[in-house]
Amino acid sequence: MTLGEIKKSLLAAAWFMFLTFPIMVIKVNTIQKTVEWHWERLLYVAVGGFVFSFLWRYFLRRKQGGRRPAAPVETDEPEAVPAFQRLIHDRRFAMPALVVLGLFVLVFPYLFSMYQVNIMTTALIYVVTGLGLNVVVGVAGLLHLGYAAFYAVGAYTYALLNLHFGVSFWLALPIGAALGSVFAVILGFPVLRLRGDYLAIVTLGFGEIIRLVLENWNDFSYGPSGIANIPRPKFFWFDFSLEQSAVFIYFLMLAMVLLTVFVTNRLKDSRIGRAWIALREDEVACQAMGIDIARTKLSAFVMGSAWAGMAGVVFAAKTTFINPASFTLWESIVILCIVVLGGMGSILGVILGALVLILLPEYLRAFSEYRMLIFGVVLVVMMVFRPGGILSEVRRTYLFKEGLSKDGSLS
Amino acid sequence: MQPILEIRNLCMDFGGLRAIDTLDLHIGQGEIVALIGPNGAGKTTVFNCLTGIYKPSGGEMLARSPKTGEARRLNGLKPNQVTENGLARTFQNIRLFGSMTVLENIMIGRHCRTSAGISGAIVRNRATREEEKRIVQDSYDVLKKIGLARYVNEYAKNLPYGAQRRLEIARAMATDPFLLLLDEPAAGMNPQETDELNELIIGIREEAGITIFLIEHDMKLVMSLSDRIYVVDYGKKIAEGRPEEIKRNPAVIKAYLGEEVDA
Numbered sequence: 001m002t003l004g005e006i007k008k009s010l011l012a013a014a015w016f017m018f019l020t021f022p023i024m025v026i027k028v029n030t031i032q033k034t035v036e037w038h039w040e041r042l043l044y045v046a047v048g049g050f051v052f053s054f055l056w057r058y059f060l061r062r063k064q065g066g067r068r069p070a071a072p073v074e075t076d077e078p079e080a081v082p083a084f085q086r087l088i089h090d091r092r093f094a095m096p097a098l099v100v101l102g103l104f105v106l107v108f109p110y111l112f113s114m115y116q117v118n119i120m121t122t123a124l125i126y127v128v129t130g131l132g133l134n135v136v137v138g139v140a141g142l143l144h145l146g147y148a149a150f151y152a153v154g155a156y157t158y159a160l161l162n163l164h165f166g167v168s169f170w171l172a173l174p175i176g177a178a179l180g181s182v183f184a185v186i187l188g189f190p191v192l193r194l195r196g197d198y199l200a201i202v203t204l205g206f207g208e209i210i211r212l213v214l215e216n217w218n219d220f221s222y223g224p225s226g227i228a229n230i231p232r233p234k235f236f237w238f239d240f241s242l243e244q245s246a247v248f249i250y251f252l253m254l255a256m257v258l259l260t261v262f263v264t265n266r267l268k269d270s271r272i273g274r275a276w277i278a279l280r281e282d283e284v285a286c287q288a289m290g291i292d293i294a295r296t297k298l299s300a301f302v303m304g305s306a307w308a309g310m311a312g313v314v315f316a317a318k319t320t321f322i323n324p325a326s327f328t329l330w331e332s333i334v335i336l337c338i339v340v341l342g343g344m345g346s347i348l349g350v351i352l353g354a355l356v357l358i359l360l361p362e363y364l365r366a367f368s369e370y371r372m373l374i375f376g377v378v379l380v381v382m383m384v385f386r387p388g389g390i391l392s393e394v395r396r397t398y399l400f401k402e403g404l405s406k407d408g409s410l411s
Numbered sequence: 412m413q414p415i416l417e418i419r420n421l422c423m424d425f426g427g428l429r430a431i432d433t434l435d436l437h438i439g440q441g442e443i444v445a446l447i448g449p450n451g452a453g454k455t456t457v458f459n460c461l462t463g464i465y466k467p468s469g470g471e472m473l474a475r476s477p478k479t480g481e482a483r484r485l486n487g488l489k490p491n492q493v494t495e496n497g498l499a500r501t502f503q504n505i506r507l508f509g510s511m512t513v514l515e516n517i518m519i520g521r522h523c524r525t526s527a528g529i530s531g532a533i534v535r536n537r538a539t540r541e542e543e544k545r546i547v548q549d550s551y552d553v554l555k556k557i558g559l560a561r562y563v564n565e566y567a568k569n570l571p572y573g574a575q576r577r578l579e580i581a582r583a584m585a586t587d588p589f590l591l592l593l594d595e596p597a598a599g600m601n602p603q604e605t606d607e608l609n610e611l612i613i614g615i616r617e618e619a620g621i622t623i624f625l626i627e628h629d630m631k632l633v634m635s636l637s638d639r640i641y642v643v644d645y646g647k648k649i650a651e652g653r654p655e656e657i658k659r660n661p662a663v664i665k666a667y668l669g670e671e672v673d674a
């Protein structure tokens with residue numbers, strides 16, 4: 001603990017005092033029309049800020065100390081991966097864990113209240129959208145800020161087709177996915193030549209346009225008042241009670257999550273999947289290696305949007321009511337946070353990210369005042385200490401029979 | 412025999428700056444040709460024009476596949492189309508796919524010679540599985556040839572510097588080129604790595620029959636490898652010829668004033 005350290009922490013404390021002064025110290029009593037000064041709180045902030053700043057730097061140093069300078073590749077020891085991540089890739093642990101988890105999710109709706117089932121279904125919808133966006137942002141590296149628009153396309157597809165033509169949920173599901181893809185192509189052609197931040201701004205704009213159209217085109221979308229009485233999905237001819245229906249949608253979402261995981265996992269180590277990652281890593285090199293980047297970008301975009309469309313259909317069926325307020329920029333950002341927090345490109349990471357980000361705020365309702373604050377702090381801390389997300393992407397390894405001989409090399 | 416690469420009157424302007432000025436150049440099958448010149452002379456820009464990254468302001472670029480003998484105009488092709496036509500390149504500032512493994516970097520090189528799509532990847536039908544197996548095996552063969560097999564499952568970003576440069580060459584080789592464009596492959600290498608590179612490049616020419624067009628600052632390497640050398644300065648060709656001729660050329664010595672020219 002040097003003098004410089006103390007000075008830094010003092011500065012941080014002073015800065016905190018300054019920042020929180022208006023909300024912590026000044027209290028306006030509107031009834032008596034007086035201003036109360038809580039000076040003692042300033043002291044708490046000062047002490048808290050000082051300690052916090054110390055801890056912060058301590059952990060930051062530990063993190064940097066733990067990082068190896070340049071990996072010595074000659075050794076056989078595996079990369080320094082966090083214990084948690086190693087555990088997951090250990091079959092002896094992963095298999096039993098998977099079985100237990102599988103049993104748990106199967107009995108979940110019979111153990112917990114309908115409220116819990118509904119929350120979990122919502123979380124599963126976010127798992128699917130998160131995995132979809134993961135293809136675009138996490139794998140292909142295209143910063144997409146208008147993802148909720150494709151979600152909206154799916155939801156309105158079902159709502160409107162059902163309203164006007166009585167189209168059933170099951171038929172709407174593939175149509176929603178298809179329309180999501182069609183919109184992705186429409187947006188993708190002009191937009192995908194842009195890079196990084198430009199792409200982010202245009203997709204953000206697109207998302208807002210879709211929402212504004214839905215809000216203002218009353219004849220088409222029924223405006224801000226939205227569409228109500230959207231039927232829940234049926235299973236053949238069964239008519240479910242409200243409770244049964246909730247359980248049914250839960251299992252439906254579970255199946256959809258499995259399908260999404262299956263598909264994205266297969267894509268991950270395929271020719272196209274590798275091209276997506278190469279695109280994210282270095283666009284110029286990717287193109288120079290013979291990959292048509294326009295097509296590759298478009299395929300990632302379409303793939304991701306199809307899942308959004310499908311999840312949108314389920315969302316409409318679950319809530320039975322939709323309006324444009326469900327598809328704001330905030331929605332896109334939450335899904336983006338899921339991908340970034342979970343771990344760009346990591347399927348399991350994104351699933352965990354979705355569960356944490358959606359379930360945490362629900363269970364933090366008790367601290368409703370500080371909910372958003374805690375949410376924000378968790379995000380910031382994560383980004384500083386684990387910028388790769390909860391789980392980072394792990395690439396497949398290949399084994400070769402003849403071993404690692406250097407025979408046959410040219411030099 | 413007709414040249415496999417022909418550049419006629421190539422010009423490239425960046426605003427007011429003429430980075431390449433009416434450059435003529437040709438390369439025959441099986442040659443190792445070097446392009447040298449002081450920093451900022453426009454060498455990398457020549458590669459960028461050839462590979463479709465820049466659109467030249469004037470001139471013609473023709474590539475003739477030694478297998479089919481068919482000539483193809485490179486002007487207006489996209490970078491991936493140039494690669495499909497059999498020209499592959501490396502970058503002066505290494506541009507590997509850092510978060511992919513060494514093998515996967517090579518597998519990307521096989522992309523343009525294979526065809527599996529999204530639906531194939533999802534259903535994993537027989538054709539896709541077999542193609543995938545072939546990609547893995549072909550890529551591993553390239554790795555072995557370039558002498559990187561022991562790094563096969565390492566992340567590219569964790570490789571030592573010299574190995575990263577070799578990996579760039581391996582990745583380009585995986586696209587099955589007939590002409591390999593190497594942009595300062597020895598930059599930053601130590602003498603031993605440079606010697607190994609020298610052998611590697613000769614090996615690529617002798618065994619794989621690939622023609623090499625090379626930008627390099629290491630004069631010892633250039634003089635020992637090259638069949639012919641082009642010298643550019645301020646975008647203009649100031650000399651061409653065999654290494655001995657270039658070493659004695661007064662214009663070259665003047666352009667390189669202060670820099671060592673002899674091997």
Ligand SMILES: Nc1ncnc2c1ncn2[C@@H]1O[C@H](COP(=O)(O)OP(=O)(O)O)[C@@H](O)[C@H]1O
Pocket residue numbers: 425428430448449450451452453454455456457
């Ligand atoms: N994209 C670009 N925009 C503007 N100027 C460029 C660009 N690329 C290269 N130049 C200029 O062209 C000239 C030649 O550059 P370059 O080909 O990289 O030289 P070198 O011979 O060292 O490889 C330099 O003056 C450089 O500043």
Ligand SMILES: [Mg+2]
Pocket residue numbers: 454455456503
């Ligand atoms: Mg250069």
